[in-house]
Amino acid sequence: MTKEDLELFASGHRACAGCGEGTAVRQILKAAGPNTVATICTGCLEVISTGYPETAWEIPIIHAAFENSASVAAGVEVALKELGRKEGVNVIAFGGDGGTFDIGFQALSGMLERGHDITYVCVDNEAYMNTGIQRCSSTPYGASTTTSPVGKLSIGESRPKKPIAAICAAHGIPYTATASIAYINDLKKKVKKAVETEGPAFLHVFAPCPTGWRHGSDSTIEIARLAVETGVFVLWEAEDGDICNLKITQKPKKRKPVKDYLKSQRRFAHLSDEDIEHIQKEVDEKCEKYGF
């Protein structure tokens, strides 16, 4: 049996059917292997996987609060080193987009700046899903959420998505990458690279949420793939924070229209052709910057 066959995020957890986060965590742990200690945030991941007296985790994990996965992980990493138990052990800090982009941003920045040997994984489903689909700084322009609802005077979310991976890379950390659950091999390769890197690594993992995005539970992977194929979410990696020389790891031969992606989810159902054209233009400009 290889490391890849180990199921370290066990079945039977309480995630919704088609949950992108469940897939992400399972595959990330397969890549990282059993010699891993993880910290998790309050949110979907904690709720679906740690209901006492059960646990979905076959590796040691600690959940403390919402905004501090990075600082709890810092304590774990330093303690492992101090107690002589760090050799060969990965420390992974998981956060959702709320726990990473918003409330946990300060703790994350502090951890990256201090240079801990930690892989921080942000599993991004673009809103506060556990509390019922509220907008976050990860929510893309035009998405209707319960706190950025579409209305007579509102298009839905009015602000663009915060470029979290680039911000993390700007700390000068050894390894930063974006990844998607639609490209498992690419994701696993990046996880391995991240945990093998000495010092902090940041992984931004795109993971659709059928409940929050309002799409069928059978189309999670398809939608995640469309995000990459349309250029909405770009897969890249950068070393030593050098985002001017980042490497695109999945370059679509011919980009599909963003309309295909937007029309696949009811959170964007209200967007007019004009709105979609506007979003297409922004994606085109972004992809041009990335060189495709």
Add this chain to the structure above:
Amino acid sequence: MGEQKAMTIKGNMATAMGAKLCRPNVIPAYPITPSTLFPEKMSEFVADGELDASMINVESEHSAMSACIGASATGARVCTASASQGIALMHEMLFIASGMRLPIVMAVGNRALSAPINIWCDHQDTIASRDSGWLQFYAENNQEGLDLMINAFRIAEDERVLLPAMVGIDAFVLTHTMEGVRVPAQEDVDEFLPPYKPSHGVLDPKEPATFGSFGTPDYYQEFKHAQVEAIEKSEAVIDEVFKEYKERFGREYNKVTTFQCEDADIILLTMGSMTGTAREAVRKLRAKGEKVGLAKLTVYRPFPAPELIKILSGAKGVAVVDRNISPGAYGAVYTDLAGAFANMDERPLLKNFIAGLGGREIFVESFQEIYQKTKDAVTAGEVKEPVEWINMNEDVMR
């Protein structure tokens, strides 16, 4: 037993030296007046190779306590220091540290809470976290600060307890004031406090476990009850550890320490550095023939209700001097004491005095005034004004 070195040091240095003698592995800390000297000194000890430990210079007090939790759950001995706004910022994590039964020790420079912003002494910061499930110790002087740090680790890590503990020393009055202190020898502390080797699981891939589970209504209340049982068990552990400390190091600690209480009609109940001032007032009043005594609370959580009832029951009046206030109610110690006496047939009259907020001085005369007001209530046989504020500046109030 090794010689106890006599030194003249500030309160923060005393708690730092106490912590150092306990050989912590990890010290996550964030500077805040008036406890900043603690992380500075710990950093120096580590930088000079005097202490084999790692500092984590975190970006906030919230992250300080978060890192303490991560490190303690990994099996490390962990300490930190904070005060005032810093304790307020880490408030959320205090409950999680105790709920996860992690024996973290925190040195506190007790300081007022904003607004208005104020860096001077009162006990509002730790009183506001009294329900967080931490053991709470309050020092009268720098020697007590050092000794209580060592005792705190031993009590917190006891398998019957496994709860975090905070040791309060008063802002500036102690944190920045030089006092003579006797520092125990390292080998003696090593014997008193062996390395932290928890028998429960820690974060280790060899024995995977989930820490910080989601507790549904089917389980939550039992978790909290177990936590309360642990702090109740700490009552006996504290007595045991204090007794052993006296045997080894010669200094006596009690949850409540009395002075001239045996025949006292009126007893002053104090906490922290004001106790020395109160003792002087008692001496002066005794010289005039007044039957007054003093009880000092060293342990505030667990609240030593049985000890206090025993000490105070014989008195006619008790003046509870609180360096904190619950707006719309009373000082915290007064509330707890009233609760302790609630079902007693025989009980003294209780008067509450609020004093020393935000560094307002408390003088010997202040305690003489407190004594007189309590005596007047006893003479009248009733407490007309349950809460009185001491040393108010009438000019400012106008």
